[in-house]
Amino acid sequence: MSRARLLEDRPLTELSRDDIVEFSRRRKEPEWVLRRRLEAFEYLRSTPPDPKIDPLIEKVTYKVFIESLENPVLPTEEAIKAAERLGVRPEELEVLASGFSIDVDNVVVKAVLKYLEKKGVIFTSMDEAVKRYPVVKEYAFRGLHPQLNRKTAYHVMLWAGGPFIYVPKGVKIPQPLQGVFIIGREGLGQTEHTLIVLEEGAELHWIEGCTTPIALRYAVHLGGLEAFVKDSAKLYVASINNWLGEVHHMPVKRVVVEGDNAYAELTAIAFYSTTSNTAPRIDLRGRKSRGVIQNIALYRDKQRIHSAPLIRYEAPETSAQILNRTVVKDEAVEEFNGMLYAARGAKGATGFMSCNTLVIGDRAKSITVPAIGTEEKDAELSHEASVGRISYEKLYYLALMGFEEDEATWLIVNGFFEPVINKLPIDVQIEVKKILELALLGH
Amino acid sequence: MVRHRPLTWVCGVKVAVFSPCGEPLLTSVKYFFNKGSKQRLVVRGASKMTFEVQKVKVYTSDGKEVVKGVSLSLVKPGIYTIMGPNGAGKSSLVNAIMGHQSYRLEGRVLLGGEDITKLSTHEKARKGITLAIQMPLEIEGVRVAELLSRIIKRFQGVSKTDEALRIARELLHLVGLSDSIMSRYFMVGMSGGERKRLELARVLAQKPRVALLDEPDSGVDVESMPLVAKAIEKLREDGAIVVLITHQPRLFKHLEPDHVYVMYNGRIVAEGGLDLVQLIEDKGYTWIAHHNGGR
Structure with missing residues (x-):
């Protein structure tokens, strides 16, 4: 039996060092990328398996993984429909497979690209970027470095595709840029890597939509996003996830706010996945820099969710917020362990964590454990948490107005999310409302 | 006066107008021509509305009788x-x-003659x-x-x-x-x-x-x-x-x-x-x- 054949049948958790070397060579990557992959491999070999991560990745074979990378799914009608479910108009569609590609034949996309090019913005796929732009080497895998944790190590070892966005000094991109990642095959481990670098005074809204065109029997989403934000730059990231079928959502995200007076906002909007294990992180390293992590989610059926956002303050007068607003219904179970941590040097840091959960039904559960830590005595960090249920009185009141229970629940849930959704870019608001309606009313 | 868009036309002459819940609303229909001489439908007078509460007793969830037999006939x-x-x-x-x-009701409630209890x-x-x-x-x-x-x-x-x-x-x-x-x-x-x-x-x-x-x-x-x-x-x-x-x-x-x-x-x-x-x-x-x- 040939070696290649053996490799193909192997699960992703059992790849050897040689397999990684071969994987990187197949992709014709520069040496430094391979080195990062191998560092991740070594880290995985030297640390014990994580019961929440490894068993899920183990189910994906190398064969399926590589096939989806080398024979990407073309934008089929189903994929387009899936993108539309995320609110992306077909003419804006620039996708697909597990990675990221730009459809240069598209008129709208062409115009956008021309505009960006004129401004000195680089907006291309990571596969291309690692070969063409030296600046990538300077930043890639510095935030999501291979020794951060096992999940990140798997991501670094197996990443493929994703966008690279570089915004030069002083350039403010007026319209949000948007990317869609679609898992279009069974058993696929989607591992796109998004790298964003904002130079001094730059501004960017990045919206990423992740979805599946059809209900999948099994898929893993192990995408990654890392970003670096310089002095007075502003970054807004909104990720909208709407999965169908058995999809295990375990992305890795880290934003390093390096500059003074800089701002970073990470918003995750999640409407469906079988399990979700997220731990987005912002590091505030610039004086007076600010960070916000928002999570807006509707969990249902038998979903198991663990979310652990972290904002780490490392510079004076930094401020941050973590907002978690979720609805848990059916038999879903949510565990929330957000943390604000003021490290030494974060003098005068301020922060607030707010967790509000609405529980629908008797079997859904939400366990919220917010944490606050500080090494600086003058840091002012606080949190509040509330878990509520939809009262019968409210359903009765809305029934008096002619709303049946499903409609009334939808109205209440919509209203619960409204104050947070209301602050998102208008495109995202429309998408989210559409997905919510689909999730709660089925139309 | 109740004015509704006709929902059903029959033979271009008869018209049936229904309330949003499907109840017939009309007793008489008149046509007139307005300034633009376009035909408009004017509906006058809703069907005879009645509301009846018949021998209603109300109990709280712990069984206490709080309404002890009330009848109203509003026609x-x-x-x-x-x-x-x-x-x-x-x-x-x-x-x-x-x-x-929170309540259990005994008796009947009729709306336009229909039992809606x-x-x-x-x-x-x-x-x-x-x-x-x-x-x-x-x-x-x-x-x-x-x-x-x-x-x-x-x-x-x-x-x-x-x-x-x-x-x-x-x-x-x-x-x-x-x-x-x-x-x-x-x-x-x-x-x-x-x-x-x-x-x-x-x-x-x-x-x-x-x-x-x-x-x-x-x-x-x-x-x-x-x-x-x-x-x-x-x-x-x-x-x-x-x-x-x-x-x-x-x-x-x-x-x-x-x-x-x-x-x-x-x-x-x-x-x-x-x-x-x-x-x-x-x-x-x-x-x-x-x-x-x-x-």
Whole structure:
């Protein structure tokens, strides 16, 4: 039996060092990328398996993984429909497979690209970027470095595709840029890597939509996003996830706010996945820099969710917020362990964590454990948490107005999310409302 | 006068107009030509609306009998007031009629002759009966404009949002609320008086055939009282049977009820016109109950 054949049948958790070397060579990557992959491999070999991560990745074979990378799914009608479910108009569609590609034949996309090019913005796929732009080497895998944790190590070892966005000094991109990642095959481990670098005074809204065109029997989403934000730059990231079928959502995200007076906002909007294990992180390293992590989610059926956002303050007068607003219904179970941590040097840091959960039904559960830590005595960090249920009185009141229970629940849930959704870019608001309606009313 | 778009044409002559819940609404149809000589349909007079409560007893979830056999037969539009002291069973009666889960109702409730006793609350609402609750609840994150326009679209057969919003604004003006309230979350942070008036605007938006109003005047300041009265009057003008619960005669400075019932200890013990209100002011409920033999 040939070696290649053996490799193909192997699960992703059992790849050897040689397999990684071969994987990187197949992709014709520069040496430094391979080195990062191998560092991740070594880290995985030297640390014990994580019961929440490894068993899920183990189910994906190398064969399926590589096939989806080398024979990407073309934008089929189903994929387009899936993108539309995320609110992306077909003419804006620039996708697909597990990675990221730009459809240069598209008129709208062409115009956008021309505009960006004129401004000195680089907006291309990571596969291309690692070969063409030296600046990538300077930043890639510095935030999501291979020794951060096992999940990140798997991501670094197996990443493929994703966008690279570089915004030069002083350039403010007026319209949000948007990317869609679609898992279009069974058993696929989607591992796109998004790298964003904002130079001094730059501004960017990045919206990423992740979805599946059809209900999948099994898929893993192990995408990654890392970003670096310089002095007075502003970054807004909104990720909208709407999965169908058995999809295990375990992305890795880290934003390093390096500059003074800089701002970073990470918003995750999640409407469906079988399990979700997220731990987005912002590091505030610039004086007076600010960070916000928002999570807006509707969990249902038998979903198991663990979310652990972290904002780490490392510079004076930094401020941050973590907002978690979720609805848990059916038999879903949510565990929330957000943390604000003021490290030494974060003098005068301020922060607030707010967790509000609405529980629908008797079997859904939400366990919220917010944490606050500080090494600086003058840091002012606080949190509040509330878990509520939809009262019968409210359903009765809305029934008096002619709303049946499903409609009334939808109205209440919509209203619960409204104050947070209301602050998102208008495109995202429309998408989210559409997905919510689909999730709660089925139309 | 009820004006509705015809939903069904038969042979180009006969027309059937239905309420949003599918009930025939017409007794007579007339055509006339307006300025542009385009044919328009004018519908005059709704079908004979009746609301009957037959031998209704209401029990709380712990089995306590709070309404001990009440019968009402309201056969024409008007304002029918039920007055009585706290604890007489007035709120229990109307909430039980609407199907609140805390009550068990025995007896029958008929709307236009149809037995609606067993229908769920939203089905009853869609049949054309609703209740203005005593303490309107906050619906966080849902704007007044959104909620009212949804209601107007459903109950008034309006399909365009602009038109629904225009109607909503008109209703708010009627109860003395300004346009700015449209963008506020429903009832959130509003004063007692604002809530009561918004609640009446909500009921008006449903164009009910039967409106049960549970103390729409409580917590309303003197200046707002005429506005509350105006909204109730509008319901009567629109051809609704209004069942108005109150225990304060002060509302009748602005509004004349068609009939007054006195409820005491779970029973209707007296009925009459405005003179009965005067008697309540003079003698009190207990006196009336005892001098009418606890009927």
